[in-house]
Amino acid sequence: MARSIVVSTLLFLIVLTGVALLNGPILALALPLVLYLGAGVLFGPEPLQLTFEHRLDNERVAQGTPVTVTVTVTNHGRYLEEVQIRDHIPDKATVLDGHTAVMASLRSGESVTLTYSLDAARGFYEFGTLTVEATDRLGIFRRQATLTLEESESLFVVPPVRTVGQIPIRPMMTRVFAGYIPARIGGPGIEFFGVRGYQPGDSLRHINWRANARHPGNLYTNEFEQERVADVGLILDGRMRAVVHNGNQALFDQGIMATAALADSFLTSGNRVSLLLYGHYIDWTLPGYGKLQREKILQSLARATVGDSQVFERLQNIPARLFPSKSQLVLISPLLPDDVQILRRLRSQSYKLMVVSPDPLAFEESLMSAEERASEATQIAIRIARLERALLFRQLRQAGIQVVNWRIDEPLDQVIRQGMVRPVMRDIGGLL
Amino acid sequence: MRLLDGAIAAALLVAAGALAVGFFFYSGNQAIVFSVVLPIAIWGIGRFFKFYWTTLIAFTLFVLLALIGVMININTTSAIVAVIAALALLDLDAFRAKLLQFDRIDEESRLIGRHFGRLGMICALSLLLYGATFLININLGVWSALLLAIILFYGLSRAVTYLRRESD
Numbered sequence: 274m275a276r277s278i279v280v281s282t283l284l285f286l287i288v289l290t291g292v293a294l295l296n297g298p299i300l301a302l303a304l305p306l307v308l309y310l311g312a313g314v315l316f317g318p319e320p321l322q323l324t325f326e327h328r329l330d331n332e333r334v335a336q337g338t339p340v341t342v343t344v345t346v347t348n349h350g351r352y353l354e355e356v357q358i359r360d361h362i363p364d365k366a367t368v369l370d371g372h373t374a375v376m377a378s379l380r381s382g383e384s385v386t387l388t389y390s391l392d393a394a395r396g397f398y399e400f401g402t403l404t405v406e407a408t409d410r411l412g413i414f415r416r417q418a419t420l421t422l423e424e425s426e427s428l429f430v431v432p433p434v435r436t437v438g439q440i441p442i443r444p445m446m447t448r449v450f451a452g453y454i455p456a457r458i459g460g461p462g463i464e465f466f467g468v469r470g471y472q473p474g475d476s477l478r479h480i481n482w483r484a485n486a487r488h489p490g491n492l493y494t495n496e497f498e499q500e501r502v503a504d505v506g507l508i509l510d511g512r513m514r515a516v517v518h519n520g521n522q523a524l525f526d527q528g529i530m531a532t533a534a535l536a537d538s539f540l541t542s543g544n545r546v547s548l549l550l551y552g553h554y555i556d557w558t559l560p561g562y563g564k565l566q567r568e569k570i571l572q573s574l575a576r577a578t579v580g581d582s583q584v585f586e587r588l589q590n591i592p593a594r595l596f597p598s599k600s601q602l603v604l605i606s607p608l609l610p611d612d613v614q615i616l617r618r619l620r621s622q623s624y625k626l627m628v629v630s631p632d633p634l635a636f637e638e639s640l641m642s643a644e645e646r647a648s649e650a651t652q653i654a655i656r657i658a659r660l661e662r663a664l665l666f667r668q669l670r671q672a673g674i675q676v677v678n679w680r681i682d683e684p685l686d687q688v689i690r691q692g693m694v695r696p697v698m699r700d701i702g703g704l705l
Numbered sequence: 706m707r708l709l710d711g712a713i714a715a716a717l718l719v720a721a722g723a724l725a726v727g728f729f730f731y732s733g734n735q736a737i738v739f740s741v742v743l744p745i746a747i748w749g750i751g752r753f754f755k756f757y758w759t760t761l762i763a764f765t766l767f768v769l770l771a772l773i774g775v776m777i778n779i780n781t782t783s784a785i786v787a788v789i790a791a792l793a794l795l796d797l798d799a800f801r802a803k804l805l806q807f808d809r810i811d812e813e814s815r816l817i818g819r820h821f822g823r824l825g826m827i828c829a830l831s832l833l834l835y836g837a838t839f840l841i842n843i844n845l846g847v848w849s850a851l852l853l854a855i856i857l858f859y860g861l862s863r864a865v866t867y868l869r870r871e872s873d
Contacts, residue, residue: 285861292854298781305789305831377811410823
């Protein structure tokens with residue numbers, strides 16, 4: 274029960290008893306209580322007239338980088354004897370330094386500033402709500418207000434980007450601009466592509482003298498494979514049933530980091546990259562080039578969450594038409610057995626498909642205690658699950674899909690490089 | 706904070722001591738004198754387990770003991786002093802709990818000083834007005850007392866309703 278209610282109730286009791294018994298000394302007992310409540314009424318706070326500014330030192334930071342927040346509250350009303358100010362901190366943020374709340378007195382026109390730094394997990398955060406409570410000096414009466422900025426400040430905490438180097442892909446179709454991806458078209462380039470008849474203007478250095486010797490009277494020129502940029506579509510699987518999690522979505526976070534690394538690699542090579550987040554809903558980042566697109570993709574990944582939607586329970590609702598025909602698709606998914614058919618269908622639609630699969634078995638195994646892991650039942654279960662996964666990979670490879678099994682404790686760069694070179698040998702060794 | 710803790714302890718001792726002295730001089734009966742231990746114990750248990758609402762119970766008990774004491778004609782000054790000290794205890798305990806919620810308090814010593822000033826003023830005014838009541842003598846008849854009771858009942862009901870709406 275609140276203090277003022279108790280005091281006023283006792284005052285009520287004393288006064289009525291005093292009057293009922295016509296007892297002056299009893300009425301005298303009420304004096305301190307009357308004065309106490311009276312002081313509260315007399316010095317109680319006026320309606321709050323406060324404004325505030327909220328500033329972040331950075332609107333976009335990489336995960337693990339602290340952000341400094343500065344909040345300044347100014348009193349435009351009458352003197353506030355005691356004011357308590359609390360800034361609202363997002364749930365997934367931790368205050369590293371400074372204070373998020375203050376108790377002070379504020380004269381008219383006076384300001385108080387809160388400065389603190391916080392470390393936030395990957396995500397998108399909005400700031401700009403403040404709780405203020407003003408009381409009289411004895412704290413009997415209070416006025417409370419929640420102040421909100423007209424335009425809230427936003428903070429993107431983007432996932433860290435690991436460098437994975439250039440990833441060798443060979444989509445069926447490339448774009449017209451020069452790049453690093455073999456275009457299956459003869460022209461200026463480095464890699465040998467074929468031999469054709471000499472045409473005026475061809476460089477003499479490219480004449481194939483061996484072919485000329487076999488066919489006297491004709492001149493032949495070496496042709497090289499053109500290297501161009503390509504369209505790459507990244508698909509991140511955020512389906513709840515596909516992602517193993519231990520409360521903080523760890524495997525999904527690894528998938529996000531892999532997606533960021535792949536996007537960075539493809540964009541650095543000059544490709545046009547788009548991103549589709551598939552899980553709770555579809556979040557589509559339009560295709561684009563360069564640093565701006567990299568930023569858009571990172572911001573989209575910052576917002577990504579695992580979702581449990583019946584519509585997107587299976588991969589069959591991937592809107593393949595969003596991706597240019599014959600382009601390269603990269604799916605980042607732990608994979609489920611029923612995904613094979615849909616991935617085959619995508620492959621049959623002329624998309625070149627690559628799957629980077631964070632290994633859920635290795636991840637789940639790492640969460641087990643040593644005793645659990647050592648038990649015979651667990652060992653058998655792990656072996657069966659690995660066999661199923663190996664079979665799944667084999668089915669995908671038979672359909673012409675590149676698959677990379679990524680144990681998240683291994684560097685992604687190394688895994689992709691090895692997976693591209695000797696995928697079959699690696700997976701047989703790794704899974705069995 | 707040490708000053709505040711000292712003041713709380715002093716308020717508790719004064720409230721309990723004043724009532725104990727009042728009851729002792731009235732009857733000398735140890736059982737009645739030791740009744741003041743009950744609110745102290747409740748307050749102490751609350752402090753130990755960090756249940757701040759127990760101070761409200763201790764305060765209520767102090768006031769009720771003072772009321773009973775005056776009804777059985779113990780020294781009124783003892784009772785008034787006990788009520789004032791209990792009120793100070795209630796106020797300072799709530800103030801201490803509020804201060805503990807904040808890591809940052811701007812001009813803390815000044816804030817505490819002004820709180821003490823306001824509370825001290827109320828305590829001093831209470832004693833002053835109590836002293837003034839010795840000079841006032843109003844004789845009420847039954848009907849005028851009844852009228853006064855009705856007016857007080859209405860007024861206090863409105864006041865309590867207002868307090869419920871406006872206060873914490």
